[in-house]
Amino acid sequence: MNETVLETEKLDKVYKLGGRSIRALSDVNLQVKKGDFVSIMGPSGSGKTTLLNILGCLDKPTSGRIILDDVDVTTVPEKELYKIRRYKIGFVFQTFNLLPYLSAIENVELPMEGTGKSKEEKLKRARELLKLVGLAERENHKPLRLSAGEQQRVAIARALANGPSILLADEPTGNLDAKTKYEIVRLLGKLNTEHGTTIVMVTHDNAIASHARRVLFINDGKMLSKEKMGLFAKEKLTCPACGREIQITHVFCPHCGRKLSN
Ligand SMILES: Nc1ncnc2c1ncn2[C@@H]1O[C@H](COP(=O)(O)OP(=O)(O)O)[C@@H](O)[C@H]1O
Numbered sequence: 001m002n003e004t005v006l007e008t009e010k011l012d013k014v015y016k017l018g019g020r021s022i023r024a025l026s027d028v029n030l031q032v033k034k035g036d037f038v039s040i041m042g043p044s045g046s047g048k049t050t051l052l053n054i055l056g057c058l059d060k061p062t063s064g065r066i067i068l069d070d071v072d073v074t075t076v077p078e079k080e081l082y083k084i085r086r087y088k089i090g091f092v093f094q095t096f097n098l099l100p101y102l103s104a105i106e107n108v109e110l111p112m113e114g115t116g117k118s119k120e121e122k123l124k125r126a127r128e129l130l131k132l133v134g135l136a137e138r139e140n141h142k143p144l145r146l147s148a149g150e151q152q153r154v155a156i157a158r159a160l161a162n163g164p165s166i167l168l169a170d171e172p173t174g175n176l177d178a179k180t181k182y183e184i185v186r187l188l189g190k191l192n193t194e195h196g197t198t199i200v201m202v203t204h205d206n207a208i209a210s211h212a213r214r215v216l217f218i219n220d221g222k223m224l225s226k227e228k229m230g231l232f233a234k235e236k237l238t239c240p241a242c243g244r245e246i247q248i249t250h251v252f253c254p255h256c257g258r259k260l261s262n
Pocket residue numbers: 015016017022023024042043044045046047048049050051262
């Protein structure tokens with residue numbers, strides 16, 4: 001596990017909103033090796049989605065570098081970036097984002113459009129992936145006829161379609177009930193341990209984060225220096241709304257009531 005797949009150097013992100021600047025990421029330095037499974041935990045508004053979108057080339061940093069498979073993607077021209085998104089990155093969203101009018105298997109085949117694979121190759125690959133995520137029997141179901149957990153499994157299969165170097169998951173269990181969310185994070189664990197899939201997952205949920213090999217913390221756009229396992233309840237953060245001290249496990253700020261859990 002020595003080969004570095006993804007590395008960031010001094011990532012900053014400042015959003016301009018009206019006349020205001022919002023610093024969403026500040027000096028984020030991260031290194032992910034092949035075969036790693038990293039979770040990044042932090043309360044709502046701490047910059048998790050911003051970070052993942054930037055790592056996934058869905059957004060650009062204000063400054064800093066992102067090295068993916070030895071390529072500085074911040075220097076890749078926009079018209080070439082789709083290749084990186086298509087072949088190097090698999091993205092899993094909280095809300096699944098499946099196309100409702102396509103069946104499970106068609107959703108998984110979709111990212112392979114335009115890659116030069118034949119119809120048969122695409123079908124074979126999509127079948128293998130649906131089997132891998134435990135949905136071989138559901139290939140012709142449209143998303144609405146699948147449970148939330150099954151939809152997320154399809155979304156994971158779709159993310160793996162082109163054999164990405166890294167799987168990025170933004171709160172992949174955020175829309176799932178308690179039982180289903182463990183099934184999904186166990187599936188991610190299985191992909192990592194049995195198939196060597198390199199994963200970065202962001203979540204506010206410590207029980208979910210603890211399934212990863214490493215847990216990092218982010219607060220107010222800064223990665224905390226300490227890397228911890230099993231000590232979540234003791235981690236102190238500041239509420240993004242009132243600035244007072246909260247625990248990372250809080251779902252609502254005990255001081256101002258701000259919901260922290262997404
Ligand atoms: N498109 C945007 N424009 C302006 N501010 C944004 C935008 N997206 C996120 N933010 C702000 O950046 C900060 C981090 O947001 P986000 O990355 O969504 O956090 P998280 O995913 O941890 O909840 C928040 O203060 C949020 O309000």
